[in-house]
Amino acid sequence: xxxxxxxxxxxxxxxxxxxxxxxxxxxxxxxxxxxxxxxxxxxxxxxxxxxxxxxxxxxxxxxxxxxxxxxxxxxxxxxxxxxxxxxxxxxxxxxxxxxxxxxxxxxxxxxxxxxxxxxxxxxxxxxxxxxxxxxxxxxxxxxxxxxxxxxxxxxxxxxxxxxxxxxxxxxxxxxxxxxxxxxxxxxxxxxxxxxxxxxxxxxxxxxxxxxxxxxxxxxxxxxxxxxxxxxxxxxxxxxxxxxxxxxxxxxxxxxxxxxxxxxxxxxxxxxxxxxxxxxxxxxxxxxxxxxxxxxxxxxxxxxxxxxxxxxxxxxxxxxxxxxxxxxxxxxxxxxxxxxxxxxxxxxxxxxxxxxxxxxxxxxxxxxxxxxxxxxxxxxxxxxxxxxxxxxxxxxxxxxxxxx
Amino acid sequence: xxxxxxxxxxxxxxxxxxxxxxxxxxxxxxxxxxxxxxxxxxxxxxxxxxxxxxxxxxxxxxxxxxxxxxxxxxxxxxxxxxxxxxxxxxxxxxxxxxxxxxxxxxxxxxxxxxxxxxxxxxxxxxxxxxxxxxxxxxxxxxxxxxxxxxxxxxxxxxxxxxxxxxxxxxxxxxxxxxxxxxxxxxxxxxxxxxxxxxxxxxxxxxxxxxxxxxxxxxxxxxxxxxxxxxxxxxxxxxxxxxxxxxxxxxxxxxxxxxxxxxxxxxxxxxxxxxxxxxxxxxxxxxxxxxxxxxxxxxxxxxxxxxxxxxxxxxxxxxxxxxxxxxxxxxxxxxxxxxxxxxxxxxxxxxxxxxxxxxxxxxxxxxxxxxxxxxxxxxxxxxxxxxxxxxxxxxxxxxxxxxx
Numbered sequence: 130x131x132x133x134x135x136x137x138x139x140x141x142x143x144x145x146x147x148x149x150x151x152x153x154x155x156x157x158x159x160x161x162x163x164x165x166x167x168x169x170x171x172x173x174x175x176x177x178x179x180x181x182x183x184x185x186x187x188x189x190x191x192x193x194x195x196x197x198x199x200x201x202x203x204x205x206x207x208x209x210x211x212x213x214x215x216x217x218x219x220x221x222x223x224x225x226x227x228x229x230x231x232x233x234x235x236x237x238x239x240x241x242x243x244x245x246x247x248x249x250x251x252x253x254x255x256x257x258x259x260x261x262x263x264x265x266x267x268x269x270x271x272x273x274x275x276x277x278x279x280x281x282x283x284x285x286x287x288x289x290x291x292x293x294x295x296x297x298x299x300x301x302x303x304x305x306x307x308x309x310x311x312x313x314x315x316x317x318x319x320x321x322x323x324x325x326x327x328x329x330x331x332x333x334x335x336x337x338x339x340x341x342x343x344x345x346x347x348x349x350x351x352x353x354x355x356x357x358x359x360x361x362x363x364x365x366x367x368x369x370x371x372x373x374x375x376x377x378x379x380x381x382x383x384x385x386x387x388x389x390x391x392x393x394x395x396x397x398x399x400x401x402x403x404x405x406x407x408x409x410x411x412x413x414x415x416x417x418x419x420x421x422x423x424x425x426x427x428x429x430x431x432x433x434x435x436x437x438x439x440x441x442x443x444x445x446x447x448x449x450x451x452x453x454x455x456x457x458x459x460x461x462x463x464x465x466x467x468x469x470x471x472x473x474x475x476x477x478x479x480x481x482x483x484x485x486x487x488x489x490x491x492x493x494x495x496x497x498x499x500x501x502x503x504x505x506x507x508x509x510x511x512x513x514x515x516x517x518x519x520x521x522x523x524x525x526x527x528x529x530x531x532x
Numbered sequence: 533x534x535x536x537x538x539x540x541x542x543x544x545x546x547x548x549x550x551x552x553x554x555x556x557x558x559x560x561x562x563x564x565x566x567x568x569x570x571x572x573x574x575x576x577x578x579x580x581x582x583x584x585x586x587x588x589x590x591x592x593x594x595x596x597x598x599x600x601x602x603x604x605x606x607x608x609x610x611x612x613x614x615x616x617x618x619x620x621x622x623x624x625x626x627x628x629x630x631x632x633x634x635x636x637x638x639x640x641x642x643x644x645x646x647x648x649x650x651x652x653x654x655x656x657x658x659x660x661x662x663x664x665x666x667x668x669x670x671x672x673x674x675x676x677x678x679x680x681x682x683x684x685x686x687x688x689x690x691x692x693x694x695x696x697x698x699x700x701x702x703x704x705x706x707x708x709x710x711x712x713x714x715x716x717x718x719x720x721x722x723x724x725x726x727x728x729x730x731x732x733x734x735x736x737x738x739x740x741x742x743x744x745x746x747x748x749x750x751x752x753x754x755x756x757x758x759x760x761x762x763x764x765x766x767x768x769x770x771x772x773x774x775x776x777x778x779x780x781x782x783x784x785x786x787x788x789x790x791x792x793x794x795x796x797x798x799x800x801x802x803x804x805x806x807x808x809x810x811x812x813x814x815x816x817x818x819x820x821x822x823x824x825x826x827x828x829x830x831x832x833x834x835x836x837x838x839x840x841x842x843x844x845x846x847x848x849x850x851x852x853x854x855x856x857x858x859x860x861x862x863x864x865x866x867x868x869x870x871x872x873x874x875x876x877x878x879x880x881x882x883x884x885x886x887x888x889x890x891x892x893x894x895x896x897x898x899x900x901x902x903x904x905x906x907x908x909x910x911x912x913x914x915x916x917x918x919x920x921x922x923x924x925x926x927x928x929x930x931x932x933x934x935x
């Protein structure tokens with residue numbers, strides 16, 4: 130069965146349609162997507178554009194940047210920052226944290242004893258589940274097989290993590306661009322901008338996992354932020370495998386329509402799905418030449434040099450200690466998003482930006498123009514007059530105004 | 533302080549901008565809104581366009597359509613329909629119901645002992661709270677004073693309801709149009725389409741109420757569906773007062789950009805706010821002439837005649853018994869949304885539909901063209917090829933396929 134084609138009313142899509150002649154007979158995972166963004170125009174490849182070797186080791190959750198910071202490996206000031214709870218410093222993110230914490234308390238419903246009497250064809254099931262995700266306000270959806278190495282080896286308490294699910298449904302939501310534009314990237318809106326995506330993602334992932342279990346397959350909703358402690362997998366390898374983006378200089382995954390300005394959640398499941406393929410939109414050479422995020426990073430954690438091999442992945446290696454240390458000792462805000470904000474790909478989907486996106490994809494040598502004009506126009510600069518929030522901090526449970 | 537102007541990237545807005553010359557010096561509640569829709573172009577009026585007398589009585593929650601159906605006043609078949617739980621019939625809405633039920637379990641955080649040291653000016657606070665709502669994905673926001681008569685007199689258990697809050701923040705989210713178009717309006721997607729809005733609204737309202745309490749003012753999140761039992765107020769009077777829409781032939785509130793295709797939640801609070809004003813976009817004469825929803829209604833619950841006075845409100849009076857009876861005994865689906873789907877105002881914000889909207893607003897006599905062309909093009913017709921869900925029903929906890 131060919132999944133039905135879903136034309137969309139959204140302007141980004143329509144504008145792209147004017148630029149791009151859509152190919153009619155595509156392989157299934159390149160058929161017109163239902164979301165806001167024309168993911169189907171992207172070149173699909175067998176393997177991610179950064180080299181992945183066979184030697185990838187599963188990560189112990191206690192050894193993530195957050196885990197190391199919490200254990201005191203980055204020094205006592207950083208450890209104290211973790212303990213004091215970064216989102217709890219600021220009333221707005223504290224309110225969001227309460228809601229996310231509550232959502233994460235949701236108990237899993239049992240897996241139905243028998244499979245629902247619907248077609249068991251993986252293509253039909255994939256289309257159905259992706260459609261459900263878009264219906265629930267996902268901006269981009271993807272599917273993949275879960276590489277074993279994407280599972281953490283142990284949880285935060287040191288308990289080994291089982292490899293339990295074969296497939297992953299990736300749900301992507303973009304960050305709110307107006308607040309991002311009005312933020313410096315490392316002020317009080319760092320956490321709220323991320324949590325805005327996370328609170329919707331968490332709720333949507335819980336709904337989807339609940340539904341899949343009702344249909345008779347096991348499923349687990351995986352979402353953040355890290356304080357929620359819901360993850361048994363690392364998300365970046367799944368985002369690569371599901372064709373959500375390529376690895377960027379900032380060491381995280383970059384989507385061609387959202388840049389770094391998105392968050393993702395995952396539903397792990399044993400429902401048989403048709404995996405998407407990785408994408409190649411020329412980011413490896415773009416990030417090699419563009420160093421805007423590295424220059425903008427207030428903690429100098431993003432390398433200006435070349436990719437290295439790290440745990441079997443070819444990647445630009447973020448200095449996680451610098452990044453975490455800056456975040457957890459930030460006196461004038463919550464979590465830092467400066468790399469997200471400064472990246473030229475994070476620009477909104479206006480026709481002008483979409484034209485540049487498309488130009489860079491089809492004629493990679495034009496990246497020089499895109500990089501240089503992003504530098505000149507300072508696309509990611511802060512527009513303070515659009516700021517609507519107040520800078521506040523809890524001091525002994527009482528709110529004080531900052532600045 | 534003048535609230536900052538927030539230009540938006542969204543296409544509906546830009547397209548409207550091409551049609552409408554924006555007036556620069558507007559009263560505060562007509563300044564450019566932040567959401568997707570140009571609410572600021574609407575004519576604001578002192579009072580709602582339907583007459584409201586002084587004789588409005590507070591409603592007992594046990595006497596709402598749902599309450600009457602549950603008590604058996606509409607007969608045993610309808611009562612059994614209520615008891616069997618309409619959303620529980622269908623796996624997809626049942627999954628959403630689990631999530632909404634869980635969100636509604638959220639405990640209120642305490643109101644901070646002292647007010648946050650932010651400006652206490654109602655204009656600044658209103659701008660701040662509305663901005664927060666838009667940030668959290670609201671499609672339209674509004675504020676109003678809560679008329680005493682909007683409070684229910686008693687809850688479902690017969691306990692009197694206190695008049696506790698002076699102000700209301702109204703949060704509106706639109707229904708997902710693609711699923712609505714692929715649905716007949718009274719098939720299995722009735723509840724899921726409403727719940728998609730409700731689950732996001734509930735989470736956003738809880739976040740906002742939590743935040744306001746942290747700032748030192750009491751607040752209460754009010755959201756549905758009715759099984760959640762969170763309401764102490766009726767929403768329609770608040771939607772009227774906050775200028776979200778006018779009363780329609782279907783007896784519910786209609787917004788000029790969303791038609792009937794939206795759901796709302798409310799945060800009641802004692803934070804001092806600047807109320808918005810009711811709107812007048814000519815709906816009373818439009819609905820008088822257009823009877824599309826009345827003709828489409830499968831239960832013939834929508835009157836073809838004139839408005840009547842009902843409990844002090846001038847309104848088209850829905851026959852709630854017919855409407856509820858159809859819903860709760862619907863053998864081939866969940867809750868009915870046929871009026872929502874058939875309404876010409878529910879059409880998406882394409883440039884063509886926006887042009888017609890604008891034309892009808894500035895030159896009301898053109899409504900004949902709009903109504904006739906909606907009839908001819910059957911704008912609300914079902915496009916089955918876009919259907920992505922399966923028709924299923926729980927029978928003794930086991931899923932059976934329908935059709």
